[in-house]
Amino acid sequence: MPVPKPNLYPPFNIVRLSHVEYRVTDLAASRAFYVDTLGLQVTHEDDDRICLRAMEERGHHCIVLQRADAADVGVLGFKLYDEPDLDRAAEFFAGRGLPVDWIERPHMGRTLRTRDPWGIPLEFYVKMDRLPPIHQKYALYKGVKPLRIDHFNMFASDVDASVAFYNDLGFRVTEYTEDDESGRLWAAWMHRKGGVHDVAFTNGLGPRLHHTAFWVPNPLNIIDLLDLMSTTGYVANIERGPGRHGISNAFFLYIRDPDGHRIEIYCSDYQTVDPDLEPIKWSLTDPQRQTLWGAPAPRSWFEEGSVFAGVEPVPSALKAQPIVAP
Amino acid sequence: MPVPKPNLYPPFNIVRLSHVEYRVTDLAASRAFYVDTLGLQVTHEDDDRICLRAMEERGHHCIVLQRADAADVGVLGFKLYDEPDLDRAAEFFAGRGLPVDWIERPHMGRTLRTRDPWGIPLEFYVKMDRLPPIHQKYALYKGVKPLRIDHFNMFASDVDASVAFYNDLGFRVTEYTEDDESGRLWAAWMHRKGGVHDVAFTNGLGPRLHHTAFWVPNPLNIIDLLDLMSTTGYVANIERGPGRHGISNAFFLYIRDPDGHRIEIYCSDYQTVDPDLEPIKWSLTDPQRQTLWGAPAPRSWFEEGSVFAGVEPVPSALKAQPIVAP
Amino acid sequence: MPVPKPNLYPPFNIVRLSHVEYRVTDLAASRAFYVDTLGLQVTHEDDDRICLRAMEERGHHCIVLQRADAADVGVLGFKLYDEPDLDRAAEFFAGRGLPVDWIERPHMGRTLRTRDPWGIPLEFYVKMDRLPPIHQKYALYKGVKPLRIDHFNMFASDVDASVAFYNDLGFRVTEYTEDDESGRLWAAWMHRKGGVHDVAFTNGLGPRLHHTAFWVPNPLNIIDLLDLMSTTGYVANIERGPGRHGISNAFFLYIRDPDGHRIEIYCSDYQTVDPDLEPIKWSLTDPQRQTLWGAPAPRSWFEEGSVFAGVEPVPSALKAQPIVAP
């Protein structure tokens, strides 16, 4: 099944991914990880919930840490362009037989809550509290100097179907991995905001969230984070990297938060705003797809992920397997 | 005069700035500068014309070097989203009483040639020859490792009026400098593609092109270029920098090509895709506006620029002056 | 007068420069500068005195900040190889008719206090309190991430004579600037520890301390410091840079502490351990000597310096002048 043609005129205008709600079992431990170690800035804090933003963001939050009995993912949030887009979004999801709820969310305006066909909880909004710029308050920079949320990567049990659905929403494929034998998609990277991806889907037990990624200025910030984590008790939280992905060309590091939620630290992808940008195809058997420099990813990276609240993941029918570190 | 409200529904969809035609008096000297020193890639070359692209670009060219008797700027090019946008653009410019010509340009599809109200030659297109990706052909990287064209900066004799016109085209102001006394705009930065700017306007004898900017991976590439230029006969072509702009937060270097055309090498601005992004206001009397670290720009930087072919620039009526290096 | 031949068998073995005592008028302000901004680590602190070390140093201090009524330089310290070297040093200085005092210094073993022929206060020691390594305690790194003290640079009223004296002590010239007309030395860089210099002398009203330099990992740390200083009230303390010196090839930044003492932040010189390393000669009229990239230094950089406690500086007879920024 080929990559779908880009949908130049989607039913409503998604500007970008916006935020994720992580449900966590030890709020203090999560705060130590995200705030003291990664360097995200606290914008709200109470006994049950911490809101965070990265250094160049002016929206109120990109991560919500919500105290919970079990660790999972509450919702993935996306910002829409203008108020009418919210209504068009409601119409679209209703037309697909998917739930449409208008909910109250602190710090956010009118908010539409729905799920994609596989149950991934999504929320769409236009207005979120806007905060003063801090990107030139250099005394606040610490940790990995996170600049902004970059993308969500999800396990999908049927990547072809997920890509078709998100393509309908206007996400455009920039790169993809094909199983040479079946010709089916094994993974795909899709964007709205002009980078390699806002969302990506990887074959596996799904739906689950594989990771949320943050953009940082340059590879040396990632090296600084590795030095810091490895000498402050977080060495076991380093899962993979540093390295350069063949796909996306990103310099990357994967780390795990205290509940096992995976965070990617990331820089140096490329601009994708051209609507006629040709997707780049990779073979599942090409090891440089994973890591341009040749090192395969560990098994945990292919198998572990965060479940979405209230959704039971199902196995993929596609049995092709990538190369895994022995 | 306040900054205009963003025009969320412009008459046609400009994706991004695309290319500039520099008319140059010594094609070999220009080639040595842009190709051998900066590291741009040749995509076409004949006796009169050289086309160049940067490393992550798949469109045929971002710079055209055209042999000419006198050095000036032939045209600024912009990519539109879809074919109907071209017709809407023609309608828009005709409606403003501006020239509308459909021209033939090598390597480009249907091309609309016009001028803005001050005479700046503009061309719009949807299709340009697409080339295979080279961003992972690391053996080709050299010089400053230019990744993509980033923006045009122009002198304008009436910045308020220029901003109003380009705002009508859908460019959104991200940062601006106001003359505290008159309340008029002294400079403004406006984007389409999600960074701080695709175009900027600065008060002065206009219209003239102040510079074209290229995006590079990180500040060390700029340091490498300084080392290279200063030891290969180009030390006098280094005009300003390195430094960090207060405005845009960019790490910058300004250099001059053999004809005096100014090129900015640039990294580290921020993402601006939110349509409700609040413009940042700077005072003309704030020296950190120019350079966050305090050093004023040299006089040449404020006064010199490239004329557009066939357009006589006129002085600005706004007499406020920035701080200039003694 | 030519550069003297290296003295391969000096009278005693100086390992490296070690520390400087800065007398400061506002200890809290100096602490904010050196500790909170530069990132040096406090190893001793009382009402009158703060001792600091850099991240890879295991000796007790490289800077002593001593409360005083007027800002000047108390002493320059050097580490000797072994105890007999101390006695040989005493013999050498006594033989030259220079003062020899054995003094008590906290945190230091047997300490010889003397002055060079121009009155610069010097102290020599073999043993200083040794502290546990902190170079892998990455949570402590901040500011510019200073790794170690690198060199002292001094104004000298007779550079030829100063170089001759320090050459006798075993310092070896690595680079020098000659006044083309008189053939006299205008400046010279001299090392013991295997880099471009432990001490340097520049023509001018002397003796005065021009600056003390600290070594940092890479140019991005220097850019980080510029961003930090320029947004935390220290923009006026940035004097020159960033840039690359022609001489020494160092990437540099010059800043001033609250009392005006000048600190250089520095990386990337080269290894000079070969005893037959040929000194590199520069002409005073070569602007790339100062800054490889062409920008001249500001007048303050050539004229201002810290006096040594109790020493009246005298003008140089050598009237040749470098190129100064207009």
Next chain:
Amino acid sequence: MPVPKPNLYPPFNIVRLSHVEYRVTDLAASRAFYVDTLGLQVTHEDDDRICLRAMEERGHHCIVLQRADAADVGVLGFKLYDEPDLDRAAEFFAGRGLPVDWIERPHMGRTLRTRDPWGIPLEFYVKMDRLPPIHQKYALYKGVKPLRIDHFNMFASDVDASVAFYNDLGFRVTEYTEDDESGRLWAAWMHRKGGVHDVAFTNGLGPRLHHTAFWVPNPLNIIDLLDLMSTTGYVANIERGPGRHGISNAFFLYIRDPDGHRIEIYCSDYQTVDPDLEPIKWSLTDPQRQTLWGAPAPRSWFEEGSVFAGVEPVPSALKAQPIVAP
């Protein structure tokens, strides 16, 4: 067995490691690797032999590539301080019953050829042809921008004995790994020139050369090399890294040349000139010893090495094993 006390007054003065002769089976393939990919500069070339230097070196060569039927290591070279040191060296080796030959070597002055007690071929000299500086000829920099040879690392069948011998020569231990159970040395790092090491010894089938290391400016140069190698046919030559060693604190990459000779690319160790520098002890069971960030080295890295011409390596009696990647 404890680490020996530093020998402050060695029998002769070794300045630094100097050069290695690699015997290679395909001179053209080796040239492509060392010159076109790593960026070393050719200083001599004939049908059988290529001499190379790094960018800041002024001695004629740091690597000699010698055409041979089988790949091995011809000799390790060291520079002495002064001519009398050569005679003292001859006396020392003769006194230990080791071979002493005065040989002719192109580009080198009086040269002493000998072997250490395990057969490692060594040569000592004072004078080598000196070449003009190229460290500011930035147009010549390419590949990983190698600045200088940094150290040799060798497998030793009895690390305690090797360390004792090289300690007698004046090499000083900076860091070491002890087998907790037997109390014997498993590895040690020893320097002459003021960094963490000129030579290191690791337990294993020995003597063999584990690797030769080159110093580069910063971690981004290593990332550049990875990008280059992985897209120019050298992906299989990447063996380990990038990472930071716990020991030495170095940012490292290990690659293999076309014959399997291992090269380390390396930056950011620390200054060790203090004669009273306390050696840092690591436990063999501490995985951060190998890689601060936690990733174990691959088996090949622990097992493979280059034999010295004419020397049959023997197994170590010390059976303790490090953690190896599964």
